[in-house]
Amino acid sequence: MSSSSSTSTSPSAEIGVIGGSGFYSFLDDVTEIEIETPYGPPSDPITIGDLGGRRVAFVPRHGRDHRFPPHRIPYRANLWALRSLGVRQVLAPSAVGSLATQYGPGTLVVPDQLVDRTSGRPQTFYDEAAAIHLSFSDPYCPTGRDTALSAARTADWAPVDGGTLVVIEGPRFSTRAESRWFAAQGWTLVGMTGHPEAVLARELALCYTPLCLVTDLDAGIEEGEGVTMAEVLRVFTENIGRLRPLVADIVANLPIDRTCPCPNVLDGMKLPITLP
Numbered sequence: 001m002s003s004s005s006s007t008s009t010s011p012s013a014e015i016g017v018i019g020g021s022g023f024y025s026f027l028d029d030v031t032e033i034e035i036e037t038p039y040g041p042p043s044d045p046i047t048i049g050d051l052g053g054r055r056v057a058f059v060p061r062h063g064r065d066h067r068f069p070p071h072r073i074p075y076r077a078n079l080w081a082l083r084s085l086g087v088r089q090v091l092a093p094s095a096v097g098s099l100a101t102q103y104g105p106g107t108l109v110v111p112d113q114l115v116d117r118t119s120g121r122p123q124t125f126y127d128e129a130a131a132i133h134l135s136f137s138d139p140y141c142p143t144g145r146d147t148a149l150s151a152a153r154t155a156d157w158a159p160v161d162g163g164t165l166v167v168i169e170g171p172r173f174s175t176r177a178e179s180r181w182f183a184a185q186g187w188t189l190v191g192m193t194g195h196p197e198a199v200l201a202r203e204l205a206l207c208y209t210p211l212c213l214v215t216d217l218d219a220g221i222e223e224g225e226g227v228t229m230a231e232v233l234r235v236f237t238e239n240i241g242r243l244r245p246l247v248a249d250i251v252a253n254l255p256i257d258r259t260c261p262c263p264n265v266l267d268g269m270k271l272p273i274t275l276p
């Protein structure tokens, strides 16, 4: 681990933020850290700073120059690096498409379920020496979700509480038929990065909370031209001015001591690896 500023102790943080498309920086007055993990380096050097009285680590999921497409993001390295810095609670802003007309661009959703439609992405830390099967019935931290929802309400950004995020392999967007099928299942949102990020956080006993900003109505919902990357980035950029302070408020309001089930998910398991 190397750091750009001289510190006598190792840099550490308690809360991690993984920025998505259009969310490439977060903190002021940062220490920048280059970390190697058993899974290679994270998407970018991690920046650590103080925010709302908390120590926060930030990593841009796609890299600050958006060089990693969703299927090439080093998800394991990102989560491992955050945990190795002391992070135990993770906030995950993400740009998503909507599968429901009532949730138009600019809607903030804190989903409570996900459906994995990715293929071939490494999605576990436990792939040799012992079989580890974790419960994933409720993929997100209940306390993180509640904290996010109440911070959004306080900020007058009426959030949608719950919904199902379907995660596609990408990097292409969905066809209209796929999109209509997702909507017909009753799923709410579509994205490309929510899996395996959430399950890898669970495997490291981290709290993980998705913050989904709707940037578009997906192809089968709006009979227009179809979604474009430019549209996603434009709408995200229009909303980043209120998303950043909201993430800061959530950071400030996350509990210091975790009373949710997340810290205990590995209890009694004989792990084949030592967690950082």
Ligand SMILES: CSC[C@H]1O[C@H](OP(=O)(O)O)[C@H](O)[C@@H]1O
Binding pocket: 019, 020, 021, 022, 061, 062, 069, 070, 093, 094, 095, 096, 170, 191, 192, 193, 194, 228, 229, 232, 233
């Ligand atoms: C920029 S277009 C599609 C891209 O945007 C979303 O990224 P993220 O979840 O990191 O905000 C979506 O999942 C795709 O990766």
Ligand SMILES: Nc1ncnc2[nH]cnc12
Binding pocket: 095, 096, 097, 098, 168, 173, 174, 190, 191, 192, 215, 216, 217, 218, 219, 227, 232
């Ligand atoms: N319509 C969409 N499909 C998949 N990922 C997205 N990210 C933002 N909008 C999206």
